[in-house]
Amino acid sequence: MSNNPFNSDFELDKCAFCKLDRELRESHIIPKSFGKWVKKTSATGFLRNAENPNLRRQDVWKTKLLCDECEQRFGVYEKKFMEKIFRPYHKSADQVLEYDIWLPKFIASINWRILKCYQLAGALNNYPRGLRILIPKALSKWHDFIVGEITSPDGFELHLLPVDLLESHTFHDLPSNFNRYMARGFGTDIVYSSKAGFIYTKLAKFMLFGFISRGDQDWKGTKVTLGKGKIKPKTKYELPGGFGNYLIERSQKVQDISSSYSETQREKINQFIKDNPEKVTNTEMFKAFQQDLQMFGDRAFLEEE
């Protein structure tokens, strides 16, 4: 992945989505409401960095991409997702969540934005040719699906996977921050193998996927309905084994960045936890940390590594 296709100025003179000659707004690639949620559910700014070392940069992932009208269209889906799925699930994973066409449209809009930025930044040049030739088609199918010109984006499937803290695992060498990554990690990436390729977006306990090529990979239970549907507790999801390894690598990367904190930064974080125990223990992040501690023991403490 190139450094950051999302902070570039593409110098567009037309809206990238509707192609109309309108004044462009600064568009957030990862919607602003998620950044706000992270701040609210973290104990401090320090902790926000400790759990999501990259977030400060992602927080400002914005670029002039869309006109006001298109921004507002995307905003409607975001708001629904926040209210009906994201917030309720983070309160309790043990409930049925109902959705409608706005959910696949929300997932399509996230994927469209990310892929469009990669394309405009010329950041896709190193991807396999088989994947690259499908990108214009993926963009136009997601666009047409969002505006309602087609009722299905066909092979460019939209998937969602709710995750939670691990109760147990059978992996070797699971990074000791794995629960924190699962519960709190934010970010996006284009993941590919020789046959399959998809956009992966992590929004705390939700993983969103936009397939550019599904290949022969086995994904069960994650594909969203293109209309009314439900997210139910205890659904059995099946993912290709390679994706588990990818998640381990991904959380390892976050940990590597955290490990590079200076002594002073770590002392500040530790001091804050000591001084404000009540603030810290009520946070979602702390619950994930406790689970890491239970599972990985002292390894969960970065400073002891």
Ligand SMILES: [Zn+2]
């Ligand atoms: Zn527009």
